[in-house]
Amino acid sequence: DAGVTQSPTHLIKTRGQQVTLRCSPKSGHDTVSWYQQALGQGPQFIFQYYEEEERQRGNFPDRFSGHQFPNYSSELNVNALLLGDSALYLCASSAGTALYGYTFGSGTRLTVV
């Protein structure tokens, strides 16, 4: 049983560019949450998708957007990249509104130069 899978694992982008990160939830999960983890910090909530809609959003600018597909997979898009966007981006999946069984992927390491 595959857990949460994220791609790519590592990515280097130039300031001002746009990036798309991808997440496939654990089998049986239909809710996807995205977190940003800066080096030496705990993960910070970006947003959550359920039934292809953004259900809740953290304190992140509109440059951060997302999408959820009918198969429950999700994308995180970041426009106009800043050096400060360099971080580990984590995807977590869960079933419906329950946060029990919240499962994280290994993340995508984004470096903005």
Next chain:
Amino acid sequence: GESVGLHLPTLSVQEGDNSIINCAYSNSASDYFIWYKQESGKGPQFIIDIRSNMDKRQGQRVTVLLNKTVKHLSLQIAATQPGDSAVYFCAEKSGTGNQFYFGTGTSLTVIP
């Protein structure tokens, strides 16, 4: 906003000793807490959880204690092993939200 913090950023213990990692939270409305373990290059891994209607919960070699009076959470690891070396995070969820708030983390190093 939420505030979840850890008392100690680093902790070193001898192999076989017990470890205690502490966490303070600020939102008295938080009703669910999870301890996560994060190894280098990996995502957070669930260790143990506790609801706010409980004071203590035990797992395999781990125990979580919740003191709602002082808004304090602790993780006890019995007979710490080298494989326990990692960063440990506490995370809280309030009843109204669908997100977790994480603390900064404590780096645990087990000395063989």
